[in-house]
Amino acid sequence: MRNWLLIFNFGILLTSSATAQVPQYILELGLRNSNLTLKITGFPEQGRNPQIHWQDGKTYPFTKRADSLRWTANLPPPNDLQIALGALSKSRSEKTVTLWNGHSPLRVNVPGRTIPLPANLPITLSAVDMAAVVQTNERDLPVLPDRSLVITHRYVLDHPTETFDPYSLIKPRGMPRGRSDGAWSFPHILSKLLKQNYNPDTTPEAVKANAKFAKVLSAFAGQWEAKNALGIPADKQFLQEVVQPWRDKSALLQYPSGQLAPHLAPLRLLAIVNRIDLRENFAFGGASGGVPSNAGRLHFVFGFISPDGQALEGRLIVEIRVKKKGEQELWKWARQWQDLTKEWPLKTKIPSENYIRALKKLTEDVLDHSGALSSIRTNEKVDSLTPPWDMREFVLNPQSKVLDSARLTQTPDRKNFSAGQMWLEKFCAGPQADDLIKRGAYRLPDNILAPITSADNEQLKFKAGSESRRHLIALNTCNGCHGPEAKLTVSGIPDDRFFSHISHPGKPGPVTLSDFLMKTDMERRRASLTALLLPSKTLRTLWDLTSAGGSMSGSGH
Numbered sequence: 001m002r003n004w005l006l007i008f009n010f011g012i013l014l015t016s017s018a019t020a021q022v023p024q025y026i027l028e029l030g031l032r033n034s035n036l037t038l039k040i041t042g043f044p045e046q047g048r049n050p051q052i053h054w055q056d057g058k059t060y061p062f063t064k065r066a067d068s069l070r071w072t073a074n075l076p077p078p079n080d081l082q083i084a085l086g087a088l089s090k091s092r093s094e095k096t097v098t099l100w101n102g103h104s105p106l107r108v109n110v111p112g113r114t115i116p117l118p119a120n121l122p123i124t125l126s127a128v129d130m131a132a133v134v135q136t137n138e139r140d141l142p143v144l145p146d147r148s149l150v151i152t153h154r155y156v157l158d159h160p161t162e163t164f165d166p167y168s169l170i171k172p173r174g175m176p177r178g179r180s181d182g183a184w185s186f187p188h189i190l191s192k193l194l195k196q197n198y199n200p201d202t203t204p205e206a207v208k209a210n211a212k213f214a215k216v217l218s219a220f221a222g223q224w225e226a227k228n229a230l231g232i233p234a235d236k237q238f239l240q241e242v243v244q245p246w247r248d249k250s251a252l253l254q255y256p257s258g259q260l261a262p263h264l265a266p267l268r269l270l271a272i273v274n275r276i277d278l279r280e281n282f283a284f285g286g287a288s289g290g291v292p293s294n295a296g297r298l299h300f301v302f303g304f305i306s307p308d309g310q311a312l313e314g315r316l317i318v319e320i321r322v323k324k325k326g327e328q329e330l331w332k333w334a335r336q337w338q339d340l341t342k343e344w345p346l347k348t349k350i351p352s353e354n355y356i357r358a359l360k361k362l363t364e365d366v367l368d369h370s371g372a373l374s375s376i377r378t379n380e381k382v383d384s385l386t387p388p389w390d391m392r393e394f395v396l397n398p399q400s401k402v403l404d405s406a407r408l409t410q411t412p413d414r415k416n417f418s419a420g421q422m423w424l425e426k427f428c429a430g431p432q433a434d435d436l437i438k439r440g441a442y443r444l445p446d447n448i449l450a451p452i453t454s455a456d457n458e459q460l461k462f463k464a465g466s467e468s469r470r471h472l473i474a475l476n477t478c479n480g481c482h483g484p485e486a487k488l489t490v491s492g493i494p495d496d497r498f499f500s501h502i503s504h505p506g507k508p509g510p511v512t513l514s515d516f517l518m519k520t521d522m523e524r525r526r527a528s529l530t531a532l533l534l535p536s537k538t539l540r541t542l543w544d545l546t547s548a549g550g551s552m553s554g555s556g557h
Contacts, residue, residue, distance in 0.1 A: 143526045143533075147344050147351075148337045150522070151272040151359070152502070152511040155351050159184070162360060163269050167309040180263035183360045184272065187213075187262035189300055189318055192367040194396065198262055207254055207261075214250070214259035220376075220394065220403040221246065221260060230405050230451035235390065241382040242266055242314070245307045266305050267316060270511055271502050272363070273299035274337050276322075277528035279330070295324035295333050297374060298366050303504035304380060311504045313389075314380030320371040333370075334532035336362050376403060379455075379482070379500065388454035391478045407449035411477040412460070420448035421462045424473065428464040437472050455482045486516040 146153065157163060164178040164185035181188050181200040191198035196213035199206035207214075221243045224235045250261040276296035297319055304314035324330045340362075343355035376394040395406040412420035423445065427433060436442040460480055464470035474480035482500070501514040513522075 142341060142346070143338055143529050144341050144346060145522050145526055147341045147355075148529065149274050149525050150502075150513065150517070151274075152270065152513070153351055154510065156184075156272065156356070156359070157269050157511070159356060162356065164263065165268050165305070165309070166264050167266065167305055167307055168268070176263075183364055184269055184300065185263075186265045186267045186269075186300075186302055186318075189367065190217075191262065193318070193320065193371070193373040194401070200263055202253055202263075204254060210262055211259060213262055214255055216402055217260040217262060217265065218247075218258050223394075223405055228405050230407070232392070232405055232452045235380075238314075238380055238382055241306065241312060242304055242380075249307070266307070266312075267302035268305050268311070268504075269300065270303045270315070270504055271299075271301040272359070273301060274529070275299055275525075276334060276337065276532065277525045279528075279532075293323065293325070293330075295322045295330050295370070298322055298363065298371060301502050304382065311506050312380070312382045313504070314378065314382055315500060315502070315504065317377045319374040319377065320366060321374040322366055323370050323372070331532060334529055337529060338533055375406065375409070377478075379478075388456060389482065391453050391455070391482070405451065407446055407451050408453055408478050409449070410444050411450050411453055411479065412444060412448050413450035414453070414458075414460070414479075415450075420444075423448050424462045424464070428462075428469050428473075433465070433469060437469055440476070450478075453477075453479045455479050457484050459484050486514070486520075 143149070158165075158177065159182070160177075161179050162182040162184050164176065164180045164182055164187075166176045166180070168177045179185065179200065181198070187198055187200070190196075191213055194213070194216060196216065197209055198213055199209040223232070224238045224243055226234050246260055246264055246266055249264050250259065251257075253261055253264075255261050274296070275298065278294070279296040280294045299320070300318040302316045302318070304312040304316065306312055322333070324333050336358075340355060340358055343358050344351045373396050377392070378394075379389050379391045381389045391408065391411075393406045393408050394403040396402075397404045412424070414420075427442065433442075456479065460470070460474040460477060462470065464473065471485060475485040477485075480486070486501075501517045503512040505511060
């Protein structure tokens, strides 16, 4: 028989004398054969045996086991499972659940949702823990997005030792700003991920030491020069505005043809982004066992710049997969991000050096130990007056060790959409479509993915069975997220011109985020990190079971 995990709107009857304290209790649910076990902890039980009110309207008594710690009730098989942080209901409307926090009852409103539950998923539900979520989580574990999720403060982006901008010169000496081997500089990050030697000096010895890395960068930049294996055409304007100046300046430092000086990459840091929300769903296997599992991603967002230091309309995102082994490592990873707030308190305007050191320790640990390059994404329209924006993706070729063009993740080819439309409509007609889409657990096959795409105001249209399905699938595409599905605005004003969720201002202006990112998706990301900070595995699992944490799993920024 399958072993179901059940979370009930329970009515446990515990009686005590007027002077006795009501016991704290732990429910162990879904153990075997629809049995439910009640464990009494903390105080000796008082009064008559506890009972549970089951969904059939009948009351079933618990009987004490020999160890005097556990009580078991034999219950009929379940039906129409509705999961909601402690509630069993037959509708999707809100229900009120009464939890006991050890001192007084606490009534909590929670949303209902139907979940197909996997077999053999044991869970312990603690009423004390569940009440603690509501009472203390937001007070004691605040997640501040600008400290822990999308970091864009100018003191971080322009830090004198950890970032680098080769073309924004410091007057009067005309020296580049920052250090090219800083923790958040492009050459440092990419050399670590590609396992390439990098010497930040400009001496002949450094040029020689950087030869392999410089060749990888040249091959990468050369993919805008000619039509490639995926049929992506050359981009003469990008070549002229970005690649050729990089080549010219590299030659002045005696880098030979076919090599690009790593420290002269025309890129400026715009954001450090924590995508822990892209982790494996905890309730469906994430962080289980001894094998490292997906703990989300770490993104570094850069903006292209001209030789005179002006901002160009283009972004490059280095996306890093993060692996953590087991529940404790995943919890520690979440805690590290939340702990950044301690070093940059809410009422403090500028990050402290302690914050810089803590963030550096966190990112360096990823580069040195737990991280691997997922992809590099670019979007560019270097002439800001000429549409459209082109979006590309690059992955590391394991054989040649170069960055090759790849098909865009979760983005169907609209120019040849017949195969993609057929696959999407068949998928949406399947019985698990709604759940897979909400959890972000579906994957589009490679043969329908676009090699390159452009942003436009056209919606991705196909027969999805509902507008919500179509919208979520389209929102997870590159051109949907940067187009009509996200309804991009900045400060409430439609922003069709600039297209990006993260702005690229001229120095020293602030980096701004789109309204979609700030007002819509940031709350989902914050909730995902908050869930991992909950005080027990039970709560983390329950949160994953009931949240829509995966509904934007393909989001790039």
